[in-house]
Amino acid sequence: MSMVPVQPLGDADLAAPSDQAFWRDTWRHFRRNRLAVVGLAIIVVLVVLAILAPVITRYDYAAIDTESRNLPPFSGDHWFGTDNIGHDVFSQVIYGIRVSLLVGFLVAIFSTVLGVIFGALSGYLGGLVDAAIMRVVDMFLAIPYIILTVALVGVIGRGLSAVIIALIVSGWFVVARVVRASFLQLKEQEFVQAARALGYGRLRIMFRHILPNALQPVIVYATLAIGGAILAEAALSFLAIGVLPPTPSWGLLVAENKGLLASQPHLVFFPGGAIFITVLAFVFIGDGLRDALDPRLRS
Amino acid sequence: MTSYLIRRILQLLLVLWGALTIIFFLFFALPGDPAELLLGSEKANPVAQQLVAERYGLNDPILVQYGNFLGRVVTFDLGESFKDRTSVNEVLARTAQASLRLGFWAIMFEVVIGIATGIYSAVRKYSFGDALVTVSTAAVSAIPVYVLGLFFQQTFGVLPNQGGLPSWLQLPTNGIGPDTWFLFFIPTGEQWKYLILPAITLASVSTAIVARITRTTMLEVEKADYMRTARAKGLNERQVLVGHGLRNALIPVVTLIAIDVGTVIGVAVLTETVFNWPGIGSRIARAIPQRDFAVILGLSIAVILLYAVANLVADLMYAWLDPRVRLGGKVAER
């Protein structure tokens, strides 16, 4: 039998999928989800409005004008009307974007980072470290979220930074659990054994090798957590244990104006609607990301 | 199964101890002299201060206070309200009834509507109905609960009254109403009118979550190999879906619902406040600006215990439903 000549490897065989291609693909899938794109567009608009707030609003959100109280929407410059003290509601809502986005992003980012660190340590190192961390996580998770945040705010005090810190502290536990589960599964895989056989240190393996593989649920969670944080801050402010007036928190606005629901419902539903639209946008984006990152849906 | 049960209970006790300890130290680390806070306007009175300090053991070292605290929790003595000296136990008993009733119906709603919607949208995947469900569940989970509650108040309380909507839509939106019940949970007479709006509001977020998760698990199960095997055996679609698919799909859903008790509790604080429903949630909310820590702490402890029990029940149900968990997945010989 004659020798069959070996075909030289073509370029296609040698090119490995790169990170760049991964994100490009993700974006392509994401783009096809109409709701997700709408969500993204909404957030972009909100960010622009937040940045341009001083330009597009005529009144300071804290300014009181007793002459123009209780005006309905579209009265002159007061596009959203005024409340019973004379605040310009439009200003309040627009500046409220800054508060919400700030809270949302900061809380989501930091609680995710904390959760990833502890989850990774717990999942990879196992043993006593895992047991200790997880017991602490369980203990905090045994306390219903509202009660824990109320207590934390009680300890730290009220105000925007206090709320942000409290939400970060009460938010990282769920992430930690999810990340730990991913790490537990991934550390049994062969690429980890290979890395250890090459003498890589544990931290390196955890964060440069395993973590990139565990990121998908984390990214989705972080996006949804932005919406969750916005809702949480609004709820705390609604209960009068969140930010301090006159900080323009939408939740605070709803609380202050709920007594006027019957006569001036717009005072409640403009800030309420703002919360709704913002959180909804993040939910759509989060769903879109989840589908775009799902390996089974990409073929 | 029993060894599993015992292990879980021990774990639970440990976690409970930890949670209560955390809460204790958080509450007692609150800034400000508790005595001042307790006395409110009378804080200048040194005699009153002394009395309060002794009464609540506020001068004892922190560890002694902690010991007392644990002791009282075990005997379920939740202390007395700082404000009006009523026993927190009594407060709990009163408010718990209202909350349990509201919570019960919220969970009924969530289970029935949530699972039915989830199954519907899974079976009619990609249809208009499914898309509608997807969008509306997303929307519902994005509306803050209290805004939804206020919206209901406006639609069913204010507008029918003012003439913006037909008057037969009118529903009461404030308070618990006649508080008449049959067999503890069933509303009698006009009671249901007071119950329905708060219950739906309370259930809203959870219903959306249950619907989504049911849909997701049903779709996953749909693709599972054992479904194909069932068809290969000659079962018809209904037998395949119900006999094989449903039980597998409902496992995560059922446990989610049990854990959801925790979410309901949190959401209840907001819902009860909006509708003035005299439950645990609104009582806690009221106690916050009053700085009535005894009430807050006492009710919180009750809630933590309830939450822990709910989680335990969820775990047990999961083990009962999924034999792989129960039997530890041991592999047979050969």
Next chain:
Amino acid sequence: MVASGMDKGMTGGGTTGSGTTGSGTGGGGTTGSGELLLSVQDLQVSFATAAGKVSAVNGVSFDVHRGDVLAIVGESGSGKSVSMLALMGLLPKPPAVIDGGQALWKGRDLLSLREREMQRLRGKEISMIFQDPLSALNPVHRVGRQIGEVMRIHEGLSKRQALRRAVELLDLVGIPQPSRRVNAYPHEFSGGMRQRVMIAMAIACQPDLVIADEPTTALDVTVQAQVLEVLMSIKDEIDSAIVLITHDLGVVAGLADSVLVMYAGSPVERGTVDEVYYRTAHPYTEGLLASLPRMDADGRAELTPIPGSPPSLMHIPSGCPFHPRCRYAQDVCKDDFPELRWVTAARHRAACHFAEDLSLVGAEQ
């Protein structure tokens, strides 16, 4: 001599006894013994995907008689599983489309039957065994119940009767302590045992045809032989035919009577095991046989794989799908698609323009 697959002509009607059960050894029993059960003619299946229409099965034909063991061999993507799933009506109808062909089961075309009629056949006259028993068995149902289910549906047995039969079946497939194990859950069995459970489930109603889709691929090598043995002994026991889908040529040699080799959705060679293995007529089959490592070969000899890799079904080469990898390829191979043509024996066919001309090296004796 233009023998077409249909000319043994016994469509349905008339039971034959066991016919010649060509069991065990390759080459034993000729196809065409026993009653004709299944006759597939020019089956074509495609899938509608986001990137266009993909042809998964491109004109497959074969016959199965009672007692036959037919092996369908090919790499992943060759269309072997898809063909059988199409017959059983188990392919999700969008995106799968049956573009053409017939599958006559005892005279009735399976492809045109309504779902309810198919349900009556599945599990009762034709049953299927799948590749991964862990995922193919329902994890929350006891094994006895899953086996009993088939009998309760098709034969109307009561729960109790079905359970008793299930115990007997477990015993038949060689599971120890069957009366205890019948109450166990799938995850409590080892891989080989689980596959035996699948077999028990498949034969519960004594079907006329058992389709085994890669039944041993997910198992350890040592267990593979045992499971196949069980399968073969069962076949004799209930006098059924077997279609064995596999990519493992070694498995085929010991068990099958006839072989159908598929590549990129098209059949490339068909015949008895003797013919295909020792009078190989298609370059692909030659390549497959040559690439098998041999126990008695010189330890220093290199393995000879087939160069290149199987084409993606989205881009099947023009003409003969194998031509880019074939060392005998000529111009005509690029242009014209080769139909299956007879080689030497009436039933031995190969889809190569030069089938009669090439003298290929088959498996060495």
